[in-house]
Amino acid sequence: MALTAEVERGQIKCHPYWHSGDYGPLKVKALAEKRVPIDSTKPAHSPLRHTPQRRSTNPFTAAEMNMALGASESSNESPHIIVRHFSLSHSAFPFQPLREVTQLQYAYWPDFGTTSQPAHLLKLIEHCNKVARSTSNANFGYHDVEPEGQRPVLVHCSAGCGRTGTFCTVDSVLDMLKRQRAEGVMRFHQGYNHNRSNHNDSGAGAWVFSETEDLVAKTVEDFRTQRPSMVQNLSQFVLCYESVLEWVVSQMAESDGPCLSAR
Numbered sequence: 649m650a651l652t653a654e655v656e657r658g659q660i661k662c663h664p665y666w667h668s669g670d671y672g673p674l675k676v677k678a679l680a681e682k683r684v685p686i687d688s689t690k691p692a693h694s695p696l697r698h699t700p701q702r703r704s705t706n707p708f709t710a711a712e713m714n715m716a717l718g719a720s721e722s723s724n725e726s727p728h729i730i731v732r733h734f735s736l737s738h739s740a741f742p743f744q745p746l747r748e749v750t751q752l753q754y755a756y757w758p759d760f761g762t763t764s765q766p767a768h769l770l771k772l773i774e775h776c777n778k779v780a781r782s783t784s785n786a787n788f789g790y791h792d793v794e795p796e797g798q799r800p801v802l803v804h805c806s807a808g809c810g811r812t813g814t815f816c817t818v819d820s821v822l823d824m825l826k827r828q829r830a831e832g833v834m835r836f837h838q839g840y841n842h843n844r845s846n847h848n849d850s851g852a853g854a855w856v857f858s859e860t861e862d863l864v865a866k867t868v869e870d871f872r873t874q875r876p877s878m879v880q881n882l883s884q885f886v887l888c889y890e891s892v893l894e895w896v897v898s899q900m901a902e903s904d905g906p907c908l909s910a911r
Contacts, residue, residue, distance in 0.1 A: 649803045649815070650805070652759065656758060662804075662806060673740055675739065676736055677737075678733075679748075682730075685726060686726075727756040729775055730753040732753070733750055735748050759807075759811070760880060770894060770895055773822065809878050810880035817888050822895055824856050825892075825895075825896070827856065828857060
């Protein structure tokens with residue numbers, strides 16, 4: 649998941665590591681690419697296409713810089729997610745199967761800023777989970793808790809803390825709320841009191857199941873012990889709360905099941 653354009657305001661934010669070429673012992677081969685509108689679940693009119701070859705040793709030309717700058721800052725272009733498929737191999741392991749990678753890129757989230765609306769961030773997370781489900785052996789839906797052992801998701805922007813921290817915080821909190829809901833359903837069917845303590849209420853990570861903990865603030869605090877400056881500014885912090893609240897409202901509108909709360 650790439651949450652940045654290649655060029656923003658004349659500055660290179662991300663090199664096109666997905667282009668076909670040799671990167672030391674690593675070999676990348678671009679396979680296909682398509683665009684998915686962020687405001688619709690329908691695929692874009694441009695079909696899945698094969699990406700032309702390009703050597704990784706070629707730097708940006710002036711024309712490519714201007715093209716990338718224009719594409720990233722165009723106000724007439726509708727926001728969309730670019731979905732790429734490429735293969736990755738290592739020269740030291742010639743007989744190992746190729747690793748196939750699915751990359752999502754969202755280039756409409758400016759550095760130090762926020763997406764235009766929380767629904768766009770939720771759509772990004774939903775599409776990321778959709779890709780994870782398609783590569784997982786487990787059968788689980790968008791509203792289900794993510795199973796253990798599925799293929800990892802790597803998220804980056806330019807510095808790897810502002811936009812990345814916001815995405816990871818909201819994604820993590822939504823998963824926690826799903827776990828709380830699953831726990832509430834289990835207790836309901838077993839005849840438990842919803843306020844009763846159980847094995848999840850003590851020990852490391854107990855706050856995940858807490859009904860009084862501020863999950864957004866606690867998640868950011870936890871992330872910052874691993875990566876400084878995760879969620880860099882107030883607008884990104886607010887976006888975390890707005891996105892979680894919008895998801896909760898949508899869940900309450902879709903289902904009459906156990907109520908979720910975001911405190």
